[in-house]
Amino acid sequence: MSFTAYILDVLTDSVYPARITVADGIFKEIIPIKVTEETKIDVEGLLLPGFIDSHIHIESSMLTPAQFAKIAVRHGTTSVVCDPHEIANVCGIEGIEFMIDNASTVPFNFYFTAPSCVPATSFETAGCVLDSSDIEYLLKKDEVVALGEMMNFPGVLSGDEEVIRKLDLARQYKKPIDGHAPLLSGKELDKYMEQYIVTDHECSNFSEAIEKKQKGMKIMVRDGSSAKNMEALFDFSERIDHLKNQDSFGIIPTEVLERRIHSPIFDFIVSDDKHPNDLIKGHLNKSVQKAADLGIDVIKAIGMVTINPAAHYGLDAGVIVTGAKADYIIIDNLKDFNILKTFIAGECVFDGKNVLFDVPEVEAENSINATKKTSKDFEIYYDGDECEVNVIECFNGELLTQKTTAKLKCCEGKVMSDIYDDILRISVVERYGQNHVANAFIKGFGLKKGAIASSVAHDSHNIIVVGYDTEMMAQAVNKIIDNKGGFAVVSEDFSDSLSLPIAGLMSNEDAYGVAKKLNTLHKMSSALGCKLDSPFMTMAFMALLVIPSLKISDLGLFDGDAFEFIDVIRN
DSSP states (O other): OEEEEEEEETTTTEEEEEEEEEETTEEEEEEEOOOOTTOOOOSSSEEEEOEEEEEEOGGGGTBOHHHHHHHHGGGTEEEEEEOOHHHHHHHHHHHHHHHHHHHTTSSSEEEEEEOSOSSSOSSSOOSOOOOHHHHHHHHTSTTEEEEEEEOOHHHHHHTOHHHHHHHHHHHHTTOOEEEOOTTOOHHHHHHHHTTOEEEEOOOOSHHHHHHHHHTTOEEEEEBOSSOBOHHHHTOHHHHHHHHHHHTTTOOSOHHHHHHHHTSOSSOEEEOBSOOHHHHTTOSHHHHHHHHHHTTOOHHHHHHTTTHHHHHHHTOSOSOOOTTSBOOEEEESOTTTOOEEEEEETTEEEEOSSOBOSOOOOOOOOOOOBOOOOOGGGGOOBOSSSEEEEEEEEOOTTOSOOEEEEEEEEEETTEEOOBGGGTEEEEEEEOOBSOOOEEEEEEESOOOSSSEEEESOOTTTTOEEEEESOHHHHHHHHHHHHHTTSEEEEEOSSOEEEEEOOBTTTBBSSOHHHHHHHHHHHHHHHHHTTOOOSSHHHHHHHTTOTTSSSEEEETTEEEETTTTEEOOSBOO
16 A cells, blocks of 8 residues: 655654555555645645553453454554553453453554552452562563553562562563652652652652653653643643753753743653543543643654653554554644544554444453442441541542541441531442451542442452442442442432443443443432542542552551551541
């Protein structure tokens, strides 16, 4: 196949016309041409390398890898580097190999990282444990291109033998190590980076990101469903101050400083976690467009989802040059960013209207091993009329929480919720056969009645539930158990659920079907008073102990700053 088109060259930050020959899945020849009145350009639009999401958890889309590919190619994504630690926490190596096998059924580039922290901590119950021998088994696989995010930064800092062994293995197999170090700074950051941990996607403000960047880390700018850090990291007021501080002696000309303002100093744009109701609207195409709207040079932003991740992970992708794999997209222009066609290995997989491949259905086994619950399982008891409690405070679009307190009334020995001050109950139900329940309080959800529950609760994926009324919480959890996993909304007036029978994390349905049901549940949550844009995503991260400050696991309320359990009721 030979044709003429305008190419966006991410190596030279330029656009030029060329005659392109594609054969055997690669760019066989690319010859720049001169455009005259007689020149015919065959392709309307602009050729770009296919987009690469360099850090994503496919399971968070609630889709199988094959179904994820089917929606991603519509938006110009041709490759992902995914960390399957969600399913690994549930099913171990078997779950990871399911992801690799399912990914191989469709024409899409799935690269994997070996999950480094399964479970993420020893302060929760997971379905499986991956030790260093499991990590070595995974690192030997061609599909595995890196060691997944090292969330156990306390283990790194303390020199935990098993943690260090995993890091050593990554270096032995010459695979980069992804980081996860929210708010880590100073000497602790230095010690963390001494282990050759080279990326971080947890930066929530410019000063945090710039410290890590200056010390040699590659920074992933996250634009996901729950965590959206692009605005904070592309904050030009902070950027200008930083550039001025860099040039306190006035050596750099003003016009050079002005140009540098619009050139990103960070490395990748990633999703991390993306829900299907966002995926049906767009993927990295929307993130690049958003970066450009925030003032980032659009070609530099494209580089953050093409050549930069390809170079870092050693992928045969990310650039349009002779000899490279022919993964490319055609867009209308650099402003609207509409995807006209998507090609993988030279074959059209999306023609502008239809995805040109089919997806197999998966046979799911029940992974929920929990007994039905009653309202008593979610009560917190105290002998008195009033008590002071520790409270998790969550925020819309943020994974970080704050520690706060509240004084709550007690009735018949039970500590009561307070809907007037938005102090609700939060509980985690162990799902792997031990059947214990941890109860605490949370602020920020805004529910006035009812309850919402989910079997997606990072990273061990026990069942998590938030509600005002313990009876409604029990009903919501029991619906999850009946459905073999998923989401549920329950109230006196209405109830509904989304079944996720594949490891309690994924559905066989396509993105549109899952998104439709999820949107219904979001509307129902909103009708119950919920103030969050993505309540199930936010709730899922309330169990992720490695992100500060106060979280909850199936074993209790956890102080992420002190890295220890604390009592719900304050003495």
